Amino acid sequence: xxxxxxxxxxxxxxxxxxxxxxxxxxxxxxxxxxxxxxxxxxxxxxxxxxxxxxxxxxxx
Amino acid sequence: xxxxxxxxxxxxxxxxxxxxxxxxxxxxxxxxxxxxxxxxxxxxxxxxxxxxxxxxxxxxxxxxxxxxxxxxxxxxxxxxxxxxxxxxxxxxxxxxxxxxxxxxxxxxxxxxxxxxxxxxxxxxxxxxxxxxxxxxxxxxxxxxxxxxxxxxxxxxxxxxxxxxxxxxxxxxxxxxxxxxxxxxxxxxxxxxxxxxxxxxxxxxxxxxxxxxxxxxxxxxxxxxxxxxxxxxxxxxxxxxxxxxxxxxxxxxxxxxxxxxxxxxxxxxxxxxxxxxxxxxxxxxxxxxxxxxxxxxxxxxxxxxxxxxxxxxxxxxxxxxxxxxxxxxxxxxxxxxxxxxxxxxxxxxxxxxxxxxxxxxxxxxxxxxxxxxxxxxxxxxxxxxxxxxxxxxxxxxxxxxxxxxxxxxxxxxxxxxxxxxxxxxxxxxxxxxxxxxxxxxxxxxxxxxxxxxxxxxxxxxxxxxxxxxxxxxxxxxxxxxxxxxxxxxxxxxx
Numbered sequence: 001x002x003x004x005x006x007x008x009x010x011x012x013x014x015x016x017x018x019x020x021x022x023x024x025x026x027x028x029x030x031x032x033x034x035x036x037x038x039x040x041x042x043x044x045x046x047x048x049x050x051x052x053x054x055x056x057x058x059x060x
Numbered sequence: 061x062x063x064x065x066x067x068x069x070x071x072x073x074x075x076x077x078x079x080x081x082x083x084x085x086x087x088x089x090x091x092x093x094x095x096x097x098x099x100x101x102x103x104x105x106x107x108x109x110x111x112x113x114x115x116x117x118x119x120x121x122x123x124x125x126x127x128x129x130x131x132x133x134x135x136x137x138x139x140x141x142x143x144x145x146x147x148x149x150x151x152x153x154x155x156x157x158x159x160x161x162x163x164x165x166x167x168x169x170x171x172x173x174x175x176x177x178x179x180x181x182x183x184x185x186x187x188x189x190x191x192x193x194x195x196x197x198x199x200x201x202x203x204x205x206x207x208x209x210x211x212x213x214x215x216x217x218x219x220x221x222x223x224x225x226x227x228x229x230x231x232x233x234x235x236x237x238x239x240x241x242x243x244x245x246x247x248x249x250x251x252x253x254x255x256x257x258x259x260x261x262x263x264x265x266x267x268x269x270x271x272x273x274x275x276x277x278x279x280x281x282x283x284x285x286x287x288x289x290x291x292x293x294x295x296x297x298x299x300x301x302x303x304x305x306x307x308x309x310x311x312x313x314x315x316x317x318x319x320x321x322x323x324x325x326x327x328x329x330x331x332x333x334x335x336x337x338x339x340x341x342x343x344x345x346x347x348x349x350x351x352x353x354x355x356x357x358x359x360x361x362x363x364x365x366x367x368x369x370x371x372x373x374x375x376x377x378x379x380x381x382x383x384x385x386x387x388x389x390x391x392x393x394x395x396x397x398x399x400x401x402x403x404x405x406x407x408x409x410x411x412x413x414x415x416x417x418x419x420x421x422x423x424x425x426x427x428x429x430x431x432x433x434x435x436x437x438x439x440x441x442x443x444x445x446x447x448x449x450x451x452x453x454x455x456x457x458x459x460x461x462x463x464x465x466x467x468x469x470x471x472x473x474x475x476x477x478x479x480x481x482x483x484x485x486x487x488x489x490x491x492x493x494x495x496x497x498x499x500x501x502x503x504x505x506x507x508x509x510x511x512x513x514x515x516x517x518x519x520x521x522x523x524x525x526x527x528x529x530x531x532x533x534x535x536x537x538x539x540x541x542x543x544x545x546x547x548x549x550x551x552x553x
Contacts, residue, residue: 032425035462039422042453044445048437051203054444057085057151059072059208060273060299 062325062383063293065318066159066215066485066526069170069310071303072152072208073177074197074447088184088194089153090136093146095183096176097138100498106137106145107505116271117222117284117294139504141479141495142172143487150274152208153177153196158487159506159526162388163315165482167307168469172477174198174449179478181450198303199447200260203440205248207264209273210303214318215526216294218286220325225296226269226280228324231333231357232317232372233279233300234342235365237262238351239399240313242302243416245423245434245443247347254347255434256423258416260302262346268338273299279338287506289524296321305447305456307468308413312399315392319376328379333368334358349420351403366403373397412466418459419446489529492538493521493547500544513545521551 044050075092077083094102137147143158155173160166177196184194201207216225241258249263257263270278283297298317304310323329335341336356344353345365354362363371373396380389402410411421423439426432432439448454451461459465481491493509494501502518503510511519523529541547 028425028428033429035458035464036425036429038462039455039458042445042455042458043438044441047441051437051440051444053080054074054076054202055204056074056076056202056206056208058206058274059150059152060211 062322063215063217064161064527065321066161067163067166067314067318068157068159068213069166069173069210069314070154070156070213071170071173071198071210072149072154073449074199074202074208075151075153076195076197077192078195079192085151086135086148089148089151091184091187092153092177092180092194092196093136093138093148095187096180097140097146101138101140101494104139104494104498104501105503106139106147107503107508107510109505109508111505112285113283114271115284117282118269139490139494140176141481141491142169142477143481143491143494144169144173144176145506146176150208153180158481158491159485160482160487161484162386163311163318163392164388164469165484166314167310168473168477169482170310171307171469171474175474175478178449178451196449197444197447198305198449199242199444200303201244201248201264203244203246203248203444207249207261207277209261209299210301211273212298212301212314212317214296214298214321215288216296216321217325218290218292218294220294222282222294224327225321225324227332227334228329229280229317229320230268230338231335231355231368232320233298234335234338234345234355235368236313236316237302237342237346238365238369238403239316239396239414240301240304240309241346241414241416242304242309242447243419243443245440251343251347256349256420257346258349259346261300262342265300265339265342279342288526293526302415303447304415305454306413306415306418306465308395308399308466309415311392311468312395315389316372316376316396319379319389319392320372322383323375323379326379326383329375331371331375332359333363333371349407349416351407366400369396369400373400412464415446415456418456418465419443422446422455422459483531486523486526486529488531489523489534489538492534496538497544497547511544511548513548519548521548 075085075089135148140146145156147154157169160169181194200210237259242260244257244260247254247263251263265277265279267276267278269280271282279300281297281299286293286295301313336358341355351366354364356362407417408421410417423442446455451457481487500511501509502512507524509521513519537550541550
């Protein structure tokens, strides 16, 4: 491999969409939808209260 | 010549109860550990004699007093047959893996820790008969400004100046989060708000170098507590990492850091990648899931985290070509390269390898299906439950079960590691002695076992050399010692 080349590649521009923006519809397949259905079955209920009550004492 | 990178990972797990109302995390953590530990192992005390968490690698002793934690004494603290330590620390159950000889082994014994916590939930329930569920999360933040650690430890040559270690590790640690990050919805600890970030931990680092671990957390931690021959060794205590569910992420985290340390010991790195503002850069890198942000170096150059990691990989390739490498290191180098290529090409292509990308892909799928805004509490729940150690309920395990997460080791190896020590470090001697002679062992620690052979005085067997006490080294001794008395006699001849 010639890893030295990699650092010389032109930097991609900031204009490219960040992955946190605009989830693409086509990213979801039937397989993913089936998986989400399966996860729905195990996901704790009452998300808002559940997340609010998860408080930890600080650690290291 | 660099030292073998004996390594381990200590994880403070998040703990909660499903029921409403008051809950005491110390009592529940104690219950988990007490119910799990076998009686024969529970009576072996942890030997605190060599513990000295306030000694500083920069040479001063007890410089900045960190308030003694409520973990210091009297709490549950057991040694497991696999050579690990399982105890209550800072109101969390903590699993400190046994010493391992490399990244692949450490993935195995780190994962064994998850299985031990999962099993402890069942043993605790059997004790109390309680139907309320104890919940255990292998993550680093409660999302409300409280963080708990996942620390790595590496054997380092005492002769290597600490200043060199700090100088070269700093830019490496700031940028390695692009593959070690476990992902987090939102920001904490005064960081500017953001939808999603790469690391669970990055928001909590405030200084560059220091001794503290619970506040003013430093990127390079100076705790100098070798748990080994202090004349020869340091134990580098790395507090900057996220706890990983992904085997690939742990493998890369440990494997790349081990290679960096070898290069530093051999004074191989002549480049200076010092960052202008490491602490600010640490946050900025974490807050940039596109991986496009340029970090400014002290010399004015601007490189992205990926580009800086390419530099380290280039050095590591050259170093191993000169000095040789083992098959695990070769696998680390190849995985490192594939990961950087993936991050450059399309971040989402690593959804099957890296925790932060896997979690992001899952969150995006939910957002797409249910039309959820980033502020929706369900997304924070998914973030949390990704780290649930129960294989039937943890979302990482749902992804893994669907074949969507790449594995590094086999489940058989992990289950074997629950009850067996690694064979090629001193953990083997510790684990085997406990398995064979526990009624005669009064106390144990990382660097000693203390035997009561029925007559005064107690006999201390030091294990100050982490590379000794391996199966190859002591199996014949152990096999020739049917009991502790003969072991002590054989050791002194």
